[in-house]
Amino acid sequence: MIGVVDYGCGNPGSVLSMLRRIQLPARRVREDAEFEGCDRFVLPGVGAFDDVVTRFRASGLDAELGRRVLEQRAPLLGICVGMQMLADASEEGVEPGFGWVPGQVRHLSHIVPAETRLPVMGWQYIEERSGALFPTDEDTRFYFVHSYYFEVDFDADLALVASTPGFPPAAVRRGNIVGTQFHPEKSHRFGMALLNWFGQWEPDA
Amino acid sequence: MRTFRKRVIPTLLVDGRRLVKTRRFADPTYIGDPVNTVRIFNEKQVDELVVLDIGASRGGRGPQLDLLAEMAEEAFMPLAYGGGVRSVSEVRAILSLGFEKVILNTATHSDPSFVTEAARTFGRSTVVGSMDVRRKSLGRQELVSAATNRLGSDPIAEARRLESLGVGEILLQSVDRDGTLSGFDLELIRLVAGAVKIPVVAAGGAATVTDLVAGVKAGASAAAAGAMFVFRGPHRAVLISYPTDDDLSGLG
Numbered sequence: 436m437i438g439v440v441d442y443g444c445g446n447p448g449s450v451l452s453m454l455r456r457i458q459l460p461a462r463r464v465r466e467d468a469e470f471e472g473c474d475r476f477v478l479p480g481v482g483a484f485d486d487v488v489t490r491f492r493a494s495g496l497d498a499e500l501g502r503r504v505l506e507q508r509a510p511l512l513g514i515c516v517g518m519q520m521l522a523d524a525s526e527e528g529v530e531p532g533f534g535w536v537p538g539q540v541r542h543l544s545h546i547v548p549a550e551t552r553l554p555v556m557g558w559q560y561i562e563e564r565s566g567a568l569f570p571t572d573e574d575t576r577f578y579f580v581h582s583y584y585f586e587v588d589f590d591a592d593l594a595l596v597a598s599t600p601g602f603p604p605a606a607v608r609r610g611n612i613v614g615t616q617f618h619p620e621k622s623h624r625f626g627m628a629l630l631n632w633f634g635q636w637e638p639d640a
Numbered sequence: 641m642r643t644f645r646k647r648v649i650p651t652l653l654v655d656g657r658r659l660v661k662t663r664r665f666a667d668p669t670y671i672g673d674p675v676n677t678v679r680i681f682n683e684k685q686v687d688e689l690v691v692l693d694i695g696a697s698r699g700g701r702g703p704q705l706d707l708l709a710e711m712a713e714e715a716f717m718p719l720a721y722g723g724g725v726r727s728v729s730e731v732r733a734i735l736s737l738g739f740e741k742v743i744l745n746t747a748t749h750s751d752p753s754f755v756t757e758a759a760r761t762f763g764r765s766t767v768v769g770s771m772d773v774r775r776k777s778l779g780r781q782e783l784v785s786a787a788t789n790r791l792g793s794d795p796i797a798e799a800r801r802l803e804s805l806g807v808g809e810i811l812l813q814s815v816d817r818d819g820t821l822s823g824f825d826l827e828l829i830r831l832v833a834g835a836v837k838i839p840v841v842a843a844g845g846a847a848t849v850t851d852l853v854a855g856v857k858a859g860a861s862a863a864a865a866g867a868m869f870v871f872r873g874p875h876r877a878v879l880i881s882y883p884t885d886d887d888l889s890g891l892g
Contacts, residue, residue, distance in 0.1 A: 446735065446736070446738060446740075448712075448737065448738050449712075449738040452712070452713060452716075452738060456716070481735075481762070481763060481766070482761075482762060482766075483760075483763055486761075552837060552838060552839045552861050553837075553838075554764065554765040554808050554809075554838075554839070556647065556765065556809065556839060556861070556862070557644060557645070557646065557647045557687070557861075558644075558645070558647070558687055559643075559644050560643065560644075574885070576885075578687075578688075578717065578718055580718070580740070580765045581765070582764075582765070597644070599643040599644040600643070602644065618718070618740075620716070621716065621717055621718045621740065622716070622717070623682075623685045623716050623717055624685070626716065627716070
């Protein structure tokens with residue numbers, strides 16, 4: 436059972452809808468009791484960094500998710516700002532991140548060509564970096580919408596990059612935690628393939 | 641190696657429970673069932689969908705949340721909705737159905753502070769400012785914003801106004817080209833895209849992939865089309881279509 440954490444930011448409904456379509460058992464997690472019976476978790480997030488982090492902390496769900504992910508090693512998929520808030524900090528705000536994946540969230544203007552209009556919105560083809568995250572092919576593309584990106588401290592934590600030169604990390608992975616800058620729940624069959632992979636993922640201890 | 645390409649976005653107009661297509665913002669032609677059409681576009685793996693309720697603002701009745709919920713359930717791609725959205729709670733309700741963006745037009749004039757509040761609350765990329773532009777003959781041709789016709793506002797000023805309100809994207813609609821399949825108003829796209837730093841979505845007139853490419857070459861970050869994706873042939877027979885990803889490689 437996949438628990439989709441619902442703390443009032445982002446769109447758990449879209450994630451649940453896609454999980455339903457690919458017939459993976461899933462449930463919305465809004466309170467601690469609803470973690471029970473879930474063996475892996477999706478953490479969505481959309482909005483300004485400080486708002487999202489503050490709302491997640493205020494929900495109180497961060498403690499139980501941390502216990503399950505950091506102590507019991509349950510697989511976690513963070514999406515968009517749900518991934519970004521796993522970093523140590525973000526240039527977008529002053530609130531500290533959760534520090535579950537060492538790194539910083541930085542503004543895209545540091546790396547993309549100067550003429551790039553922000554926010555970046557659109558589909559990117561991707562390339563794999565550190566080992567096989569999940570099966571991809573040359574058609575694999577995902578939907579991105581963002582002005583900030585996750586810069587990992589350790590190259591080994593970089594899992595996918597956009598195939599466009601100069602564009603940022605697309606996904607990070609550290610142990611049992613994976614995070615995507617893109618929105619799998621809005622990426623057609625490519626997102627379904629990723630969620631299917633996540634549903635069966637057995638991270639190395 | 642394939643790289644980032646600009647988005648190609650079918651625009652769906654709903655009027656009540658009917659999917660329609662207009663010409664120059666008038667004469668709506670019945671196309672079919674909106675939910676079924678979303679299902680077809682989903683199968684065709686479109687980049688994104690824009691849904692505009694053309695009766696919502698005019699009739700003062702606001703968004704049809706039940707219809708939007710049915711559409712969202714069939715769509716595994718980004719969705720944007722416009723039509724009669726007037727409050728933060730309405731934006732929240734639409735986003736919770738599975739839409740990524742709301743498109744604001746009337747409200748940008750009647751309640752600009754709401755636009756800014758929505759962008760701050762939900763993130764800039766969630767709020768799209770829409771502007772409808774008509775060419776007007778007064779001696780020589782000039783461009784005026786349809787919505788602010790009486791104010792005589794020009795499209796550059798209007799685009800900058802929307803940007804300053806905090807929207808993350810502009811949907812730029814040419815009223816004169818709408819439904820005519822005569823190509824984008826490229827001069828208009830150049831003017832508006834050159835005036836702002838945020839992405840501009842061109843809409844109105846595209847008939848072919850060549851038109852879409854011309855639109856992004858003129859400065860648009862995405863190309864939207866209605867008639868191109870719902871009609872086929874000179875008699876405008878209804879047929880839902882969408883180019884393949886390979887066909888769209890020119891939009892890099």
